[in-house]
Amino acid sequence: MRRNELLTQFPTPFYLFDEEGFRGNIARLVEEFRTFWPEYTPAYSFKTNYTPAICAMALEEGCLAEVVSDMEYSLAKKLGCPDEKILYNGPFKGPLSRELFLGGGMLNLDSLDETRRICALAASHPERIFRVGVRINLDLGAGFVSRFGMSVDSRELRDAMEAIAACKNLRLAGLHCHIKAPRDPESWRRRAEVMIAAADRYIDGVPEYFSLGSGMVPGRYDQTAGEWADFKPSWHDFAEAFFGPFIARYGASAQRPRVFTEPGRALITRYVSLFAKVDSIKEVQDRFLATTDGSFQNMGEMCTMARVPVRVHPGGGETRYFDNLDIMGYTCLEQDVMFPAYAGPLAVGDIVEFPNVGGYSLVYKPQFMIPQCAMYALQADGSVRTLMRAETFDDVFAKFGI
Numbered sequence: 375m376r377r378n379e380l381l382t383q384f385p386t387p388f389y390l391f392d393e394e395g396f397r398g399n400i401a402r403l404v405e406e407f408r409t410f411w412p413e414y415t416p417a418y419s420f421k422t423n424y425t426p427a428i429c430a431m432a433l434e435e436g437c438l439a440e441v442v443s444d445m446e447y448s449l450a451k452k453l454g455c456p457d458e459k460i461l462y463n464g465p466f467k468g469p470l471s472r473e474l475f476l477g478g479g480m481l482n483l484d485s486l487d488e489t490r491r492i493c494a495l496a497a498s499h500p501e502r503i504f505r506v507g508v509r510i511n512l513d514l515g516a517g518f519v520s521r522f523g524m525s526v527d528s529r530e531l532r533d534a535m536e537a538i539a540a541c542k543n544l545r546l547a548g549l550h551c552h553i554k555a556p557r558d559p560e561s562w563r564r565r566a567e568v569m570i571a572a573a574d575r576y577i578d579g580v581p582e583y584f585s586l587g588s589g590m591v592p593g594r595y596d597q598t599a600g601e602w603a604d605f606k607p608s609w610h611d612f613a614e615a616f617f618g619p620f621i622a623r624y625g626a627s628a629q630r631p632r633v634f635t636e637p638g639r640a641l642i643t644r645y646v647s648l649f650a651k652v653d654s655i656k657e658v659q660d661r662f663l664a665t666t667d668g669s670f671q672n673m674g675e676m677c678t679m680a681r682v683p684v685r686v687h688p689g690g691g692e693t694r695y696f697d698n699l700d701i702m703g704y705t706c707l708e709q710d711v712m713f714p715a716y717a718g719p720l721a722v723g724d725i726v727e728f729p730n731v732g733g734y735s736l737v738y739k740p741q742f743m744i745p746q747c748a749m750y751a752l753q754a755d756g757s758v759r760t761l762m763r764a765e766t767f768d769d770v771f772a773k774f775g776i
Contacts, residue, residue: 380752381687381725386651387668389736389749391761393431396645396732400435403637406609410617413632417461419588420446422638422733423646425749427761429453432641440636444468461585461634463509463550465522475504482507482550482585484523489534496544505547507585508534510572512553514561520553526572535576549573552587552636559607559615562590566619573631580624583632590640639733646732646749648672650712651689652724653704662699664720669703670710672747673728674735682730684713689723696720705743736762741770 380390400416407414417440418432424446430453433439439450442464450460457477465484472495475481483489483506496504508531509523524531538546549569565586573581590612617633624630650668657663673682684701697717703710712728739746745765750758 376756377752378687380750380758381649384748384750384758386649386725387666387672387747388649388764389672389731389747389762390647390649391425391428391732391749391751392645392647393751394754396428396642397431397435399641399645400432400437403609403641404436407613407617407635410613411620411630411633413630414617415632415634416641417585417634417636418641419636419638420449421737423642423735424449424737425761426453427751427759428642433459438634440634440638442467444470447471447474461550461636463552463585463636475506480505480507480548480583480585482509482548483534484509486524486530486534486537489537493537493541493544496541500543502543504544505582506538506544507548507550507583508538508546508576509550509552510569512551512565512568514553514556514564514568518554522553523551526568526575531576546577548581548583548585548631549577550585550587553589557589559611562612563615563618566616570619570623580627580629581631583634584620585634585636588635588637588640590635590637642732643730644732646730646735648728648731648735649687650703650726650728652701652720652722652726655694655699655720655722662696664699664701664716665704666701666712666726667704668712668726668728668747669705669739669744670712671703671705671739671742672735673712673731674733674738682713682728684716685727685729686718686720687725687727688719689721689725691721691723693719693721693724701726741765745770 403416415438417438419440420429421442426449429449433453433455438459438461439455440461440463441447441450447462447470457474457479460474461480462471462474463482471481475492483492492506511520511523511525524534538544549572551569569584569586620633648668650666653665653667655664699716700711701713701716703712736746748760748764749762751761753759
């Protein structure tokens with residue numbers, strides 16, 4: 375089946391996943407990063423897009439699983455991922471985080487209170503030796519104070535480190551960080567330098583691992599304008615900047631630390647598109663608006679962080695040309711703008727394609743007005759694989775007992 379045939383045979387809205395592109399993106403990341411640091415492994419961020427088939431592909435490509443909730447941890451286990459290949463991060467960990475800790479997984483502590491609880495858990499199993507990581511709060515001059523982790527010079531971090539040191543069967547194996555911004559290669563070099571300095575301060579010898587979050591935006595987004603329009607670094611650019619400090623500090627060590635990053639959006643965003651059909655076009659007080667059967671809630675953050683491209687697939691209706699038309703979603707929300715100021719041809723019945731919606735899209739979609747749509751993958755042999763069926767009325771309302 376060709377792509378155009380897919381548009382005529384499956385009802386809109388729906389997501390379309392590019393499996394070949396996704397797998398290739400992971401392979402390029404690993405190849406570039408291991409050129410500089412062979413001990414590197416990516417950990418796919420389940421929260422970014424937890425479609426089970428996509429998570430399974432990431433694991434098949436050699437990624438670890440990065441989870442921040444018991445729901446995601448349970449999914450990783452359901453997919454056959456062992457504890458030792460799971461990183462459990464986040465500020466609010468569920469009861470299953472204790473299972474991961476006891477199973478030998480990597481648990482990165484976010485606060486002193488959490489540290490004390492884990493120390494008590496380790497002490498209750500004196501016959502075993504456990505390892506743990508600690509999340510460091512970084513300030514790289516992005517103009518905001520992150521809520522996550524503990525500051526390098528804080529009393530809270532010192533107390534947490536002392537508590538770990540006092541627990542006879544618990545050792546500090548590594549350090550973790552994850553910051554929202556900045557996202558350029560130079561900021562990743564500074565991130566590495568700060569984390570290495572923290573390790574020298576708090577860990578005797580060479581750390582077992584560094585778990586360094588995400589926030590890389592390689593120049594692989596297909597877009598027309600927005601936050602990253604002129605931002606085109608490659609995986610190589612990030613790797614060259616990022617691993618310089620590691621090579622300088624640990625390059626000659628007999629035992630070198632494992633390095634993880636936890637990419638989500640940088641891996642998946644480009645490889646999912648949303649398709650929605652134009653239901654109506656109207657003019658309201660000199661403003662042209664097209665309403666579709668999709669929504670900005672299907673697109674997630676990307677339609678607000680950057681002006682994603684839009685591609686129109688003609689549906690056979692009477693086409694008009696517009697200089698300034700807003701493509702809107704189906705919700706009863708004024709802010710449901712999927713693409714502002716569209717210029718070009720459009721007709722009722724056209725199918726509008728929005729690329730770059732793989733990250734923080736379907737996981738953000740609420741059960742508001744219309745249930746979630748389906749996701750398909752077009753296979754190399756022309757067949758179509760359903761990765762997620764469309765939600766039904768019963769999916770939404772069964773939990774209410776009706």
